[in-house]
Amino acid sequence: MKRVGLWSGVHRSIQAVFWTLLAALVAAPAQAAGQAAPGADVDDAHVLVLGRISDDPRSDYDPLKALLDYVVPRMREVGITEGRVLMARDARQMASYLRRGRVDWVTEAAGTAVQLQQRADARLLLLTERNGTSRYRTMFFVHRDSPIRNLSGLRGHTLALQDPGSTSGYQVPMITLLDNGLVPGILAGPGDRPGADRVGYLFARSQLNVAVWVHKRMVDAGAISDLDWNDPARVPPAFKPSLRVVHQTDSYPGALELVGPGMRPEVEARLRQVLLQAAEDPAAAQALEKFFDTSRFLPPDEDTRRSLANLREGIARVNAEVE
Template sequence: MCSLIVQLRSVALVLLGFACGALFPVRAAQDDGVLVLGRISDNPQDHYEQLKPLLDYVVPRMADVGIREGRVLMAKDAQQMASYLRRGRVDWVTETAASAALLRERAGAQPILLTERDGTSYYHSIFFARRDSGIRSLDDLRGHNVAFQRASSTSAYYVPAAELLARGMRLEILLAPADGVAADEVGYLFARSELNISTWVHKRLVDAGSMSNLDWDNPRHMPPAFARDFVIIGKSEPYPRALELVRDDLEARIRDRLVQVLEDAAADPDASEALLKFFKTTRFQPLDERARDSLQRLATGIDRVRREVE
């Protein structure tokens, strides 16, 4: 009973920090031996349960560099997380590729590892339309509309939007699927979920949709009965599934030890349950040239989306 109360109090503190901008003091790891793991979240309670087991695994293995305690701190968006990083409230962040690129730009966050989830390190975005729509390529989207997921999505907004801009298309947000689209534009709407995207295209509410290849292969997001009526009309270059980052002024000895502990975790049976809860992570990999090039391309695309669309 006591352990349950302690756990509930910990979750309550995380939720308070998320809602009120971290009113409780969270300081840098190098100052007080606390390692703070952050995440941008619209569901902080669920994310806390996914993050805390790995943090509990990592902390005792960093005692030799002065880490004695671990805490989780959520942010409601990239702007808030960037502020936490700049002020030293968060030491380590786990994020999707687009959020990682934004945090690197806004707060100087340093990517340290590539995160393999469920055996996949890279994925890509695809565009699809109904077979009977007459749309067969991305160039055919001019004068039509497309459904994205939400404005924070890597695979179902930033990447596909950047892909269309790179082809010289002009994007305009629509208030409703029935809104008209000029012949030289591509209209877009946010469907909020991958299942909604596939449903909207299938019901002809929109002309095309975009999502990751992993979501395309997931029957919960792309029902087979829908997929039979669709055709893939384009896809992006691959990009990292997820990344681990640290604030730019984290002490090198702490950063290096964190990298070592995370890289070694896949071979440690004691880490298996924590990794599974950590978004089904299978291993952490060093950043290679492919990952760095992909992140740079993604950062360039995101910058263009923000300048020309948002």
């Protein structure tokens, strides 16, 4: 037991060092451009900090910075003259950044967004439309030759999901199973099997892996968003004839823009205005495309708020009954 505890401590230390190094690498471009790194000792009233939860900060930096470079010059009338990027490794860390005022504006998937609303009093600013779509569904699918015909048929079988931070690839599938009277249980790997009364789930870490595992019959079923289902990079066209959808959920919001509890009202109002007008501004086209293929920003309607409330309740149930 002592050796296991020692290794756990070493593992946590390695993780801490890893994230410290990543943060330094991501901050480097900003410093090279003459900007202060996040957390530097400066007067931050003129700085707009855009945050995102990421497991690949180096890749995510450029899309975030591109949008900031468009937004910041249009925020001067409310005192904003500089933009910075600050990424977190998980929702807990991002919630801390928001509460402490280290991040002002966050772009996240709906499932994470509702957690940040609960943990950090983040406020919903706008709905983000990407590739012409602002709402998604989750698709449950199996191999064409599988005897599974519907959700109830998943009992005693295995289900591949993306990762624990994914709305479409974990949170919504878990909520859907619970709402349909199914009991999920995590597995050690593709070779592990659940009890006859449970749906055994495991993480494939990417949408492509989910499709591959079902296609190769390493697992009995998979769950991904309808956008991923129709993306040939994530579900190759050669796989489609061997796969069959057995259930799709109701739609829910995709990406959202949130602001922290400490953002000044005039800054929030101007940021909302700039983002809403961006789709009509030719100067914004390149920044929007870089910003994860964003087509436009939309004001949240009652349907969006109702979907988020349902998602919030569902995630609370997953936390209580699954995790």
